[in-house]
Amino acid sequence: MSQPLYHTILGSTGNIGKALAMELAKNALPLRLVSRNPSKVNPSDEVFTANLLDAEATDRAVAGSDTAYLVVGITYKTNIWEKQWPVIMRNVLDACIAHGTKLVFFDNMYAYDPAHVGKLTESSPINPSSRKGIVRAKIAQEMLDEIRSGRLKGMIVRAADFYGKDARFCMLNESVINRMKAGKSAQWLYQTNKKHSFTYIPDAANATAFLAQHDAAYNQVWHLPTDRRYPSAEDIAAILSGYLSMEATIRRMPPLLMTLLLPFIPILSEIKELSYQLENNYCFDSSKIEKAYGLKPTPIEEGLKACL
Numbered sequence: 001m002s003q004p005l006y007h008t009i010l011g012s013t014g015n016i017g018k019a020l021a022m023e024l025a026k027n028a029l030p031l032r033l034v035s036r037n038p039s040k041v042n043p044s045d046e047v048f049t050a051n052l053l054d055a056e057a058t059d060r061a062v063a064g065s066d067t068a069y070l071v072v073g074i075t076y077k078t079n080i081w082e083k084q085w086p087v088i089m090r091n092v093l094d095a096c097i098a099h100g101t102k103l104v105f106f107d108n109m110y111a112y113d114p115a116h117v118g119k120l121t122e123s124s125p126i127n128p129s130s131r132k133g134i135v136r137a138k139i140a141q142e143m144l145d146e147i148r149s150g151r152l153k154g155m156i157v158r159a160a161d162f163y164g165k166d167a168r169f170c171m172l173n174e175s176v177i178n179r180m181k182a183g184k185s186a187q188w189l190y191q192t193n194k195k196h197s198f199t200y201i202p203d204a205a206n207a208t209a210f211l212a213q214h215d216a217a218y219n220q221v222w223h224l225p226t227d228r229r230y231p232s233a234e235d236i237a238a239i240l241s242g243y244l245s246m247e248a249t250i251r252r253m254p255p256l257l258m259t260l261l262l263p264f265i266p267i268l269s270e271i272k273e274l275s276y277q278l279e280n281n282y283c284f285d286s287s288k289i290e291k292a293y294g295l296k297p298t299p300i301e302e303g304l305k306a307c308l
Helices: 015-025 055-062 078-099 131-149 171-181 201-212 233-244 255-261 266-272 287-293 300-307
Strands: 006-010 031-035 046-049 065-070 102-107 154-158 161-163 186-189 198-200 221-223 250-253
Touching: 006 015, 006 055, 015 031, 015 201, 055 078, 065 078, 065 201, 078 102, 078 131, 102 131, 102 201, 131 154, 154 201, 161 171, 161 201, 171 186, 171 233, 171 300, 186 233, 198 201, 198 300, 201 287, 221 287, 233 250, 233 300
Parallel strands: 006 031, 006 065, 031 046, 065 102, 102 154, 154 221, 161 198, 186 250
Antiparallel strands: none
């Protein structure tokens, strides 16, 4: 009897990797979890140690896989993204092509034209203004080129800023949810009253797993279900204050203070080039997947309540 082909999660220890492993396990799919320090999410998972910067290790990780999910997260520094992401993508593409493995790439919206941030759809122009966005545009195009050549079967799924219960390194969790749970005032960068898109991690994982098992979904780009309410940071604080029975206080970091702190807090420099997402209404549209498959986003109120 032949060995079943794996569904292989490349970058299995992050927020999306863990959630995706739980979703795929619901369909009794054989899972291989790949990371530099992997650990099981489900009892039946196979763990595989690999560094995706190593072409041979990546090839071994993908071998025997029906579908690979590229959900890896790397250090949030522009120079590291510029050096590592092209290598990772090329290694994964080569491995998937060599083994006839389908590829699902979990992407973000950085590559889109900032002028269109008020309504982002799958057909919005690719015209990044940030160095990180340029990296994402390059690697996404490299994958699309391989799909169009017929050498690869794959899809790109995109999400807005995500959040969820016990999520790590997520802006909404760190700046608002966790602080208010601790009885502190919420914090925000830039405009607190602008509309903003937030994708609930369970919705993203569920939709990614669903799409990967539908042949007609391949060879295109999908926006994952995202609540169309597009709440501002002030709206989020107000919703949470109702659940927590506390005052909705949100503090915005003044631009001058941010400028003064840039040399001392490196992450602020990394965020600054993407400030257009926070200075303008940022509305990530997921109507394509909702109409095609009936996948609906969790209302923001329900998602926030689950985080508490």
